[in-house]
Amino acid sequence: GAGVSQSPRYKVAKRGQDVALRCDPISGHVSLFWYQQALGQGPEFLTYFQNEAQLDKSGLPSDRFFAERPEGSVSTLKIQRTQQEDSAVYLCASSGQGREIYEQYFGPGTRLTVT
Amino acid sequence: TQLLEQSPQFLSIQEGENLTVYCNSSSVFSSLQWYRQEPGEGPVLLVTVVTGGEVKKLKRLTFQFGDARKDSSLHITAAQPGDTGLYLCAGVSSVWSGAGSYQLTFGKGTKLSVIP
Numbered sequence: 670g671a672g673v674s675q676s677p678r679y680k681v682a683k684r685g686q687d688v689a690l691r692c693d694p695i696s697g698h699v700s701l702f703w704y705q706q707a708l709g710q711g712p713e714f715l716t717y718f719q720n721e722a723q724l725d726k727s728g729l730p731s732d733r734f735f736a737e738r739p740e741g742s743v744s745t746l747k748i749q750r751t752q753q754e755d756s757a758v759y760l761c762a763s764s765g766q767g768r769e770i771y772e773q774y775f776g777p778g779t780r781l782t783v784t
Numbered sequence: 785t786q787l788l789e790q791s792p793q794f795l796s797i798q799e800g801e802n803l804t805v806y807c808n809s810s811s812v813f814s815s816l817q818w819y820r821q822e823p824g825e826g827p828v829l830l831v832t833v834v835t836g837g838e839v840k841k842l843k844r845l846t847f848q849f850g851d852a853r854k855d856s857s858l859h860i861t862a863a864q865p866g867d868t869g870l871y872l873c874a875g876v877s878s879v880w881s882g883a884g885s886y887q888l889t890f891g892k893g894t895k896l897s898v899i900p
Contacts, residue, residue: 673826702886702888704890711874711891711893712827712888713890717887725886725887728887762826770886771815771817771888772829772832773829774829775826777824777825777826778824778826
């Protein structure tokens with residue numbers, strides 16, 4: 670398939686554990702976004718990459734959240750010392766550049782449950 | 785902070801009925817998008833409206849962007865069970881602020897159930 674893939678699809682973590690969520694964007698897509706979607710809410714922006722450069726991380730809720738995209742393709746969102754309020758679906762989206770940046774293709778998300 | 789309010793929050797209708805859902809803001813957006821999200825999946829882009837007053841049709845779905853580019857509506861004619869899902873609107877900021885301008889601001893969505 671040529672879509673955005675995310676892994677794992679489900680993750681259960683005990684409070685205080687570190688987690689790493691992976692995103693494989695559509696091949697050739699320059700732009701990559703991470704969103705957090707709490708239950709019953711719309712997605713909320715976390716961070717944005719253009720190739721390997723993290724150009725906007727204004728949505729990351731705390732310094733426990735860290736994202737990287739070292740080779741401009743696969744991205745990882747890491748959450749350290751997870752808290753219950755981190756429980757949510759984490760969505761990754763990729764898009765082209767120029768006007769195409771707003772045509773974002775979303776992956777299925779990773780549902781994180783912190784117990 | 786630009787906020788998008790969607791209404792109604794929940795909507796349950798019989799197959800064959802018509803419906804309209806709304807997306808409103810006090811802020812101006814350069815464009816608005818509509819997505820549909822099914823359980824366990826990511827949102828899928830349906831349409832982007834750019835010009836104030838613009839109307840776009842996608843089969844039985846009609847999307848309208850308000851003249852002032854602050855609101856939008858989605859009208860579905862003769863709803864079918866396959867239309868069931870969460871409908872999200874998302875706005876693109878009209879103010880250029882560098883890389884932050886690429887953020888999409890999402891509403892909370894309208895959860896639509898179409899009963900056969």
